[in-house]
Amino acid sequence: MAGHLRARLSIWIATVRGRLRVRERAAAIIVALALVIGPASVIVYGRWVDHGVVTVKAVQWAYLPNTIHAKAGVPVRLKITSEDVVHGFAINGIPVTISELIPGKAEYITFTPKTPGTYYYHCTTYCGLAHFKMVGRIIVTAGR
Numbered sequence: 001m002a003g004h005l006r007a008r009l010s011i012w013i014a015t016v017r018g019r020l021r022v023r024e025r026a027a028a029i030i031v032a033l034a035l036v037i038g039p040a041s042v043i044v045y046g047r048w049v050d051h052g053v054v055t056v057k058a059v060q061w062a063y064l065p066n067t068i069h070a071k072a073g074v075p076v077r078l079k080i081t082s083e084d085v086v087h088g089f090a091i092n093g094i095p096v097t098i099s100e101l102i103p104g105k106a107e108y109i110t111f112t113p114k115t116p117g118t119y120y121y122h123c124t125t126y127c128g129l130a131h132f133k134m135v136g137r138i139i140v141t142a143g144r
């Protein structure tokens with residue numbers, strides 16, 4: 001009788017262990033998937049967001065590029081970074097201004113030029129001797 005109970009108990013323990021192993025394996029798979037999918041989705045989302053973004057680099061004393069082409073009615077997204085000191089960024093006739101462009105910290109601005117023409121951008125924060133040379137232009141042409 002005791003032997004029979006012991007046998008049933010050992011079967012029960014083996015079953016519980018087996019279930020635990022299945023659950024542990026499932027948990028491990030879920031954790032592994034989360035570890036892979038999490039960072040991957042951040043990277044994919046970042047690329048997706050950056051698609052169509054024009055990167056503008058501010059350096060002493062220029063913007064690279066200093067000419068950007070756009071179309072009236074089509075949103076423009078700029079990613080602006082400083083490579084050296086604190087700069088600024090403003091576009092004449094378009095109300096988007098960055099007063100402190102801190103090195104290493106990207107700033108994003110989005111706007112939709114409504115009228116064709118040339119819109120000049122410039123540095124708004126004194127950044128050294130040739131600060132006044134920091135200009136560029138956005139050439140907006142008609143239509144989509």
Ligand SMILES: [Cu+2]
Pocket residue numbers: 087088123124125126127128131132134
């Ligand atoms: Cu400046």
